[in-house]
Amino acid sequence: MAYIHFEHINKYFGTNHVLKDITLDIEQGELVTFLGPSGCGKSTLLRCLSGLEEVTSGKIFLDGKDVTEVSPRKRGCGMVFQQYSLFPNMTVAQNVAFGLKMQKMPKAQIETKVREMLDVVGLSEKYDQYPRSLSGGQQQRVALARALVVEPKVLLLDEPLSAIDALLRKNLQIEIRRIQRDLGITTLFVTHDQDEAMVMSDKIHLFNMGTIEQSASPVDMYTKPASKYAASFIGHYNILQADAFNKAAGTEYSSGCLAFRPEIIGISRTEPEEEAIVIKGTVRNQIPHGNIVRYTIDANGVELDADILFEASSIFEIGEQVYVSIKDGNILELE
Ligand code: ADP
Numbered sequence: 001m002a003y004i005h006f007e008h009i010n011k012y013f014g015t016n017h018v019l020k021d022i023t024l025d026i027e028q029g030e031l032v033t034f035l036g037p038s039g040c041g042k043s044t045l046l047r048c049l050s051g052l053e054e055v056t057s058g059k060i061f062l063d064g065k066d067v068t069e070v071s072p073r074k075r076g077c078g079m080v081f082q083q084y085s086l087f088p089n090m091t092v093a094q095n096v097a098f099g100l101k102m103q104k105m106p107k108a109q110i111e112t113k114v115r116e117m118l119d120v121v122g123l124s125e126k127y128d129q130y131p132r133s134l135s136g137g138q139q140q141r142v143a144l145a146r147a148l149v150v151e152p153k154v155l156l157l158d159e160p161l162s163a164i165d166a167l168l169r170k171n172l173q174i175e176i177r178r179i180q181r182d183l184g185i186t187t188l189f190v191t192h193d194q195d196e197a198m199v200m201s202d203k204i205h206l207f208n209m210g211t212i213e214q215s216a217s218p219v220d221m222y223t224k225p226a227s228k229y230a231a232s233f234i235g236h237y238n239i240l241q242a243d244a245f246n247k248a249a250g251t252e253y254s255s256g257c258l259a260f261r262p263e264i265i266g267i268s269r270t271e272p273e274e275e276a277i278v279i280k281g282t283v284r285n286q287i288p289h290g291n292i293v294r295y296t297i298d299a300n301g302v303e304l305d306a307d308i309l310f311e312a313s314s315i316f317e318i319g320e321q322v323y324v325s326i327k328d329g330n331i332l333e334l335e
């Protein structure tokens with residue numbers, strides 16, 4: 001059996017069916033992301049594992065043991081939430097020591113462990129400070145240290161970086177991943193941000209209204225979304241009705257819907273000679289995004305987004321007539 005095993009989990013809040021027969025395995029040492037829009041049940045499933053929420057039906061196994069009826073304290077889950085939940089009247093060290101004190105660990109041993117853990121999260125010099133003197137990112141690292149110091153069986157992170165500004169957030173994503181790998185701790189990470197899920201995960205479980213739409217590695221999720229829903233959530237796919245695309249491109253796709261990523265589209269001023277689907281179009285919009293420019297192109301009646309690497313010499317202007325080329329093998333046919 002997998003390290004964590006959810007078996008036919010259903011959860012109702014009143015008549016609201018929030019988790020719909022979810023069966024899911026998570027292997028030891030993995031960092032797994034629950035990804036999906038707000039309200040689709042990610043936090044609820046996490047809270048069911050921690051014991052903060054009871055399942056309506058189904059079973060949860062953790063490390064070979066049925067924990068469905070076990071109290072939260074005895075399940076051994078460490079949690080970090082979006083909102084900073086440190087004790088404001090305790091120092092950083094006292095915050096981290098809290099769980100160990102509750103376990104009645106000898107004082108000297110607590111001190112050693114707290115110092116070790118503050119070292120892991122890179123906050124040794126903040127030992128005696130109070131939470132209010134720390135930045136949001138530092139507070140979340142203390143919260144992480146506090147959750148990890150008791151050596152939980154599994155670490156549960158519920159949108160821990162959502163309140164942190166973009167640049168720091170990127171650093172913390174990498175930092176958390178490093179700590180998770182170093183400690184080899186099984187981690188469930190909740191986010192609504194596809195980029196964050198890509199950066200962090202061994203595996204992504206994409207939620208859709210209380211069900212799991214697709215489970216895959218980041219690369220597979222990105223390159224092989226299994227449904228229109230997955231394609232629309234990941235990687236800014238162009239999603240078109242096959243009929244409309246066929247009309248514009250002179251192709252003969254028969255499935256209901258086609259999806260392809262903006263970076264597989266080429267744009268040129270002269271007709272390309274490569275083997276590809278070529279459509280004449282007009283540049284409608286042009287937005288620089290860091291190292292790429294995203295063009296919106298009216299291609300013979302269908303609107304396509306194309307991401308082109310930023311090279312000042314090849315900027316296409318709004319209104320320009322261009323050729324759009326799409327390599328046939330890159331088009332996914334979805335139902
Ligand atoms: P997510 O974390 O994906 O944003 P949640 O798991 O928090 O979603 O919520 C899923 C659904 O369950 C939502 O419709 C939400 O309103 C509902 N819900 C969550 N917690 C409670 C609760 N304690 N009482 C009633 N409804 C809840």
Ligand code: MG
Binds near residue numbers: 043044158190
């Ligand atoms: Mg949530």
